[in-house]
Amino acid sequence: MIEATSSRQHFLGVPTDAFLRDYWQRKPLLIRQAFPRIQAPLTPEDLAGIACEPGVLARLIQHDRKKDSWKVRTGPFAESLFPKLGKADWTLLVQDMDKWDGDVRALLARFDFLPRWRFDDIMVSFAAPGGSVGAHVDQYDVFLLQGQGRRRWQVDANPDAPREFRDDVELKLLREFTPTHDWVLEPGDMLYLPPGVPHHGVAEDACLTFSVGMRAPSHAEVLSAWADEMLEQLPDNLRYRDAGIAAPADPGEIDAAAAARVLAVFRENVPSSEAEAAAFFGRFITAYRNAVDIAPPPKAPTPAQVAEKLEKGALLSPHPFARWAWHRYGSRAMVHVGGESFDAPAALASRLAAATPLGVADVRLLDNAGRALLQTLVERGYLVLGPAPRKR
Numbered sequence: 001m002i003e004a005t006s007s008r009q010h011f012l013g014v015p016t017d018a019f020l021r022d023y024w025q026r027k028p029l030l031i032r033q034a035f036p037r038i039q040a041p042l043t044p045e046d047l048a049g050i051a052c053e054p055g056v057l058a059r060l061i062q063h064d065r066k067k068d069s070w071k072v073r074t075g076p077f078a079e080s081l082f083p084k085l086g087k088a089d090w091t092l093l094v095q096d097m098d099k100w101d102g103d104v105r106a107l108l109a110r111f112d113f114l115p116r117w118r119f120d121d122i123m124v125s126f127a128a129p130g131g132s133v134g135a136h137v138d139q140y141d142v143f144l145l146q147g148q149g150r151r152r153w154q155v156d157a158n159p160d161a162p163r164e165f166r167d168d169v170e171l172k173l174l175r176e177f178t179p180t181h182d183w184v185l186e187p188g189d190m191l192y193l194p195p196g197v198p199h200h201g202v203a204e205d206a207c208l209t210f211s212v213g214m215r216a217p218s219h220a221e222v223l224s225a226w227a228d229e230m231l232e233q234l235p236d237n238l239r240y241r242d243a244g245i246a247a248p249a250d251p252g253e254i255d256a257a258a259a260a261r262v263l264a265v266f267r268e269n270v271p272s273s274e275a276e277a278a279a280f281f282g283r284f285i286t287a288y289r290n291a292v293d294i295a296p297p298p299k300a301p302t303p304a305q306v307a308e309k310l311e312k313g314a315l316l317s318p319h320p321f322a323r324w325a326w327h328r329y330g331s332r333a334m335v336h337v338g339g340e341s342f343d344a345p346a347a348l349a350s351r352l353a354a355a356t357p358l359g360v361a362d363v364r365l366l367d368n369a370g371r372a373l374l375q376t377l378v379e380r381g382y383l384v385l386g387p388a389p390r391k392r
Contacts, residue, residue, distance in 0.1 A: 002157065002181065005032040012192075016113045024114075025141060025194045028155050030183055034190035035110075040147035040208050041103035044126045047092060047208070048082050050100055051075045057095035057291060061133050061171070065089060070134065070169045091131040091203075096291050097210075098122040099320040104210070111143070111212060116353065117285050117325040120215035127151065127203035135177035135200035137163055140215035143192050146185040149207025153191055154179035156198040163198065174198055217288055225284045230269050240265070278327035279334055279341055285325060287339030292321040294338050300379040303371070307363075309385055315357035316374060316383045324353040335373075337382045344373055352377075357388075 004013025012019045013031045023029045051058035058075030062085070075094075098105040104122055111119070120140065124147075125133075135154075144153065154177075162176040177198055184204060185191060193199055195216075201209070242261060271277035301309070310316070318324065326335045326349035333349040334341045344352070348370050351362070363371060377383040 002028055003030040003032070003183075006034040006036070011110060012113075020113070023192060023194075027194065028157055028181070028197055028199075029192045030153075030181075030185075031190045031192065033188045035107075035145060035188045038145075038147060038188045040187075041106070042097075042101055042124070042208075044148075044206070044208060046101075047094055047097075047124055047126050048077075048079070050097070051092055051094050052077050052079050055292070056100065059093045060085075060090065061093070061131075062090045063130070063132060063134070065130070070171055070173070072170055085128070088128050089130040089132075091125055091127040091133055093123055093125040093133070095123050096121045096321075097124040099291070105320070107145070107210065107212070114214065116355070117282075117323065118214045118216065120213040120289060121291075123211040123213060125209045125211065127201075127207055127209070129203055129205050131203040132201060134169075134171055134173040135198060136171070136173055137196050137198050138193070138213075139195050140213050141192070141194055142214070143190055143212040144185075144201070145190045145210040145212065146187050147208040147210050148187055150184055150186055150204040151207050151209055152182070152184050152202050152204055154183075154200045155181045155191075155193070157181060161198050163196070215289065217285070221288070222281075222284065226270075226280060229280065229283075234269070275327070275329040278329075279336075282325045282327055282334060282336030283339050283341050286323040286336045288323075290321065290323065290338070294319050294321060294381045296379060296381045297384075301385055303375050306375065306378060306385055310360040310363055313360075313388055314385055315359050315388050316363075316378065316385055317357040318352075318355045319382055319384055322355070322382045324355050326350060326353040337377070338380075340380070342373055342376065345370060348373070358383075359388075 001014075006013050010016075011034060012029070013034070014022075014029075019029070050056055052075070054076055056075060058077065060073045060075070060077065060081075062071040063069075064071075098108060098121055104124065107122065108119065156178055157180045161178070162174070164175045166173045166175050177200060179200070183191070240261065242258065245257070248255065271280060306316075322337050324335065324337045326333055326344070328346055333344055333346040335344045335349040335352045336342075337352070348366065351358070358374070363374065366374070374383060378385060
């Protein structure tokens, strides 16, 4: 089965454990009405306005059907550009919309059946009729939620599908694409695609699509980051040593004893426990692909000022670009954010990694060490003191 219908009991159209066992990172699944009666949390005009802002990662892709040529432009864009684009065959894509828009970010609550630190971003695309980015593959898990209008998705679920790229366009488009499945998604429908599945989406009419991406680092990226940490810690005077060796039978040979000494260097500088591996990975994954480096505020509030404002109803909210995770070690825990690690009680680490605001009632439950940690996070810029959001 590759198509299901969402229900109150099963958001994914199948039980969560069945989805994780049979579909996650294995095969596609179309979920009809995963978000029934959806009201898109922003309009195409909102998206175009954000794409004009400095610091926003935005792309504009246009397709000339007669020539089968593609044009890619990167933002920020001038507002005057959009009226000139015509009524068909173009797509605007904006990354990290969950960081820029709280209503878009609220969609993530439905995906808590997956580790939150696996989440990368929500990309929002607006496509005019016929708009597309071409047939391609992604190296990450993605949930494609139709928010407005209709989009036709074609998928090649064949494990042996060709995956060679064209060399005549700047996009990584497939040279060959033969779909095994063809669907038109209505608002509220959602398509899950694991990494490496060829797919092609074309707007049937003007439409908004929300792409919830779960990007995983490559082994090379993980190992490179670990090596970088080690390079910062190892002193230069720690070198290969072979005191007490015997005269070699062949001076050009790297003998077994020399190879064993080199192997010992690797063994001595890799994580020696799950806790050590988790601590490194927490720092790595909370900094991985961060679009914005979070800076400390020019003048952080003092602990007294924080306490006073919390008593008046203010909240400590996570910086929208901060990525959080935590892990246990013994009776304690570490919370990770932005590539840094902090000791914390497990309950507080879990609460912080939930990335939801903290109010005065939450802070009153903490001991002095817990409050000191919150102050440190405020001073680093990971927590932001501000007024509670207005209720709609």
